[in-house]
Amino acid sequence: MSIVFIKIPHFYKKCHRTFYSSINCKQLRKNSLALWQEELNTEIKVNIENHWRKEVINDIRSNQKLKSFYVLPMFPYPSGNLHMGHVRVYSISDTISRFQKLCGYNVVHPMGWDAFGLPAENAAIERNIPPTKWTLSNIASMKQQLLQLAFDFNWDREISTCDPAYYKWTQYIFLKLFEKGLAYQNKALVNWDPVDKTVLADEQVDDVGCSWRSGAKVEKKVLTQWFVKTTMFAQKLYDGLNNQNLENWKDIINLQKHWIGECNGVVVNFKLKTNTGDKLLDVWTSEPHKFIHGSFLTISSTNVAAQELASESVKTLTAYNPVTGAEIPVYVSDDASYAEGRDVHIACPQTCEHDKHLADILNISVEDYHVDVEGDGKKAIQMAKSKNVGGYVVSSKLKDWLISRQRYWGTPIPIIHCPSCGAVPVPYEDLPVKLPEIKSLELGIQTLATADDWINCECPKCHQNAKRETDTMDTFVDSSWYYYRFLDPQNNMLPFDKSKLEGNTPVHMYIGGKEHAVLHLYYARFMSYFLHSLGWTPNAEPFKKLIVQGMVMGQSYKLKSSGKYIPPENVYQVGNDYKEKGSDEPLLVQWEKMSKSKYNGENPSKLLETYGCDTTRLLILADVPPATSRRWSDATFPGVLNWQKRLWMTMQEFITHRKNDTICKSNNFTDENFTALEQKIADSRNYFIANTTYHFKYTQKLSVGISRLQGLTSVLRNKLPPEIIARSEQFELTLASLIIMLSPITPHFCSELWAGFREAPGRICNNSSMIKWDNNVLEQSWPVVDDDYELSFLCKVDGADRCELKVKAADLPNMSQEMALEMMLKEAQVSKRITRGILKSKYELYPECRAILHITSIKKDNVIKVAAN
Template identity: 65%
Template structure:
């Protein structure tokens, strides 16, 4: 009996398969021309083997990037990776997010730019090469080749023709070019600095690279304090502009990143002017900050801390220290003391006893004789006069916080961009002529593995001064890798330019970057340096706008479950741990084990290998696993527990196409009444429009891709639950909803959706061939993202002082054309809104999301409890 049933089942499948093949052949010849056929495996249940076959079948189609004519460009940029050799789950997450967003905007009719490159310089690569006794460029290139193949295996639709690598002389030539422009403008300078020194890696570390215990982030060595002559970029000159720019209307959805940037820059409540301090027979630059700029004109003496770097190694003598004030061209005395209330992070104070009572007291405490004169100042005018004079003389005069320091870019290692400066005894620091760029790293064939600094390569160091021709030496420090990554987003738009870093014409209409995707850990330093560089390049007239990035999508870390011995902190492999009751123990010792979620790391045995996921589930499922359930900004706790939901959804989608083919191939007639049929169609109509609106809102505006995916899962459920076979067989509305679902799924699972679409197109007896929403001659990847019907009613929400007061339903076509005035008038006619605005309206804001929803915010003169999110909204608007 079992054999008979099995045979009958197989015969049924074969019959259905034969019908489908025949129908597909007839249908293709009429409707879909030369479009690739599906594999035709609908009679089989979906499994990993079929998924991998599907991905192989559609592999070339999903990475093609045909350009559209006469449409806007949309620039989606993920932060480029450091080539470590292997992708980790953090890479998979960020590039799955950017790839999905890029594919969405292509379906939305944009010419999408989605480039990738390599942040290839830096200490980790050099150390890894030394450990393996190979050269850094060989190690780096091997890693690039490996990771590039992994990215291609994941089928991310990158513009590989724009690929760049920061260690390529064709790239770092232009980093050097930009450095020389900074040098010309007085924004790149060299001076002594007290620095963090890693005695193992033998290089300077930024403060952020030293942990709470004073140890190096990389080597773990105890960091030493040293005084070295270092190169700096004067980012402080742009501090006020960068601070104010955070209020720009060009910035979208920066959320708490704005506060992180503001905190880093600090309130720009003072001004810096560079004085010249006389030390022996020479003058050294001394930056002086004050919140009272008028003191730059009326200052009578300077107090300086004993720890100031300029005094390092000098015999302190208050009797002969002088400073030249560049605004008055007068020398004023300098007194060394720590008995001064210096501003935060400052160790120099400019005093004006004649105009400031506190300064007069300070002078008396220091034993400085001054006449107390009653001078009445118009401080506002004097402040502005001092600022204007400083700016005219190019000695400062720009507002900045006392805490913000200039960018220290020197690194004492080989594997980095050489600083294009030549040191001459006669001429001082001389810029390398532009025509001599790039200053290349010494030929790697001539560098022995293990070389850690350019200073050891004497044939390269020794040169002639380009100014006077005498013997000179090259600068042996290389640049911080943050310099390389501070402008790469512009080079991507003009990667083959051999005349300059980029042409402004190639940036027009493409910048600022529409969506910038990357880890939140880079939302302070990298973002600050990139913003500074963009502002600087704009000041040269090179770029159309100051801000480099319009919208940010920051993603949280991918966390893995780790196990460590409670007594020692030793990390254990999961195989060495067992659960006893509710507790965890080490198998061999029985010691108590702590279980926690931490950033994935090989050393913690809590990582996940993307290669395992690719081989076990395929790239589409891997992307779904990464994007489902959790929004991008939230930390992702990786667990195989998420697998069943995603796998089951794919199975249901597969069954939906199977049922569609089955019922469209049958001779199933209508048995239900027209009214019942229309009721089913009405439910499908409502589900299609509702889930299209909400999925679009999250794919396009919030970028909460997990929520958008959940809406597609809900639409799948609506097409499967309680839908009679004859509706599937005859309903145009069902056909429209199914086509919409497949299209909306395609940015996340392009291979799987291509197969679903091809199967969908192969069905006979289709009744929606006249639907204007689709182009049946094209693949799913060349369709247009579905839109809500004009007469479908969408949500128009009004919030008064943070509370929801009215949620109206408005036709999509009317919502699309609504402005703030119309919205306010409409809501004020609603009693639920009018009664809450009797105290008077202080301010309104209207947010329109065409085809999705609209929100009107009203803030009254009442002082209610406002939700946290609405406080942020009001504060930023």
């Protein structure tokens, strides 16, 4: 082992009169480009990124003894090109991933591809190439773009939903649903997209009846479809939203609750008897005793069964009640008071005046007798559950998940239809059921129904000739469980091993667009609850903390007269008005989601060429927090660009002054003045570390954290004497802390700045446990405040700030809610605001940063409430 000894000059007497720094040469990191005499520009930034790219991309720090932290951005559909929404979400996740590594966690930060679906198939048809070829080409292109942005993904965990090695396990999970009676086939009036020629779930049709994909007006058709009985878990999914472990869900909880609805009724699966056989009929009621005492059913004339039976000329209908084992008559009637979202009603005239009136209308005789409404209701639910025919609580409006799609490019449903045995599951050992290979879609193969060689097969039970199911699964099925596969992507025996989930689930931080806050999140939660019911997972809830990022908005221009969008280059401004060049027609100017058709998009590739990847990431994260829509404008760039230049100049000056013997040996300062200036820098360092940590770790308001780092930069550039820059331990430590804290966002730039320390002779704070000078910046630890620094302890009374105390950083983590309350009640600013007493209190402890005590006092209008409690 080679050891280098560096003698430190006499002027470093503040730390040590003379000391030596030993450096292991095998650990010595790459040197800087030594361009410190140059002014920072894009060319230098690009050279820096090329110089440090290997170290930045191969940031694979791992220690199995450390706790895990799972950062998961929603995986993309591989369209072939990144858009600014992608750049934003992955810049957010990458920053959090790198931050958590600096905090000492083993970070899981995977990437994959939501690769099935209509867009790929339609694009393949247009180009007359197989969807597989088109999709794999797009994946390769987008992966290269992600690498150009130097995102810190675990590429060894990469998955693609169109890979048979992945969808084998989607099929495996489907078979488990089928075994448990949660996957079933039934005729239904469905939404048909006439353009994409496939069924859509209700959730995929907008408020005006158009397809979420094609925009076409949806038609109604009666088709036999596959469903997943998500309604069976409705109550658990609703109640789970009250879980105290869910962080930052905010209005997403209300969106989910609204979608699920108040679970105030019970469903039982009846069988409708018809000339062509039995049909499944879900019967919902808020009065479960009716499942024992109900004397007849009504179905709306819009009910699928009613429409079919009208064509069969059936006069008498009956349904089998699985709770009582009896058959009851069924009437087609629009006079019943159907619950929201339902077209079947079970009537019990003995307990319901409406049902009695309905019986009179239908000329049904009613026998009076006593009914134990509560007792028989509980009994009916118990009987339905014991017979596995329902009995679960659900809202009337929530429907089961329709997963059938009539297109080629999706996961095949692993069911074989036999004339004798009916629907037979494909044996597990025969999975995956692979899509048949096609050379192109030239012949119009858009569904599996045309692939005869693939369809015709043998029944696994009786070995007669049979046919495969030709529907494929909705792509939401693929993405309903992918977050678990990321944790065990190479498993060939199971979808995942439960032990791999321990400590990693629920996902610590899930990041994605608000447009997925209802559908995808609902399906993913359902699947997680189902898998947990099988004992496969440690927790039911899949995601702990949500970061819902806003859209990237661009400024658009359109003619007031026609609404036609105009490219920015065809626009000129007169005062506050905008007009079209040539026609002088007035324009409407507004911020909208970026789109090619609106001419308001931004090409990430152009940004990378103009500014480099670090600056691009910094631009997308600065100014507004992740949850807020980002208005993309060149006018916001100068602040960020100038900040980078100021950081560059700070390191330039540090190196220059450190190399200047005259400055280093100067005696212009007394020890007292020198110490006073150092204390100011130390106070600023601690203040900005506490604030930046708070926003990076707890609020994820990265833009606020960035502004704090800009503030710390200003401290270091606040006309400090050269002697302080050259000789101050606190200046060196503060500059090092600043560079470390910025490194999650601009890892290349900060690697170069950090290497600048090697250009300056000597090391003043060499004994600091906070800094590992022999390691590069990505291998440092996130800075922490000094033990004796006093952190903020704020008390809010009825929402208003009333008192702020200071608590030493070493003591704050040990301060309990009881201690905090006792401390604040001694303060007059607090006690005089609480005249009647305390209604409730809430204590927020952020150990490295601050503490906040919220007190709600008793007012006149809540005295009664307190007494009741």
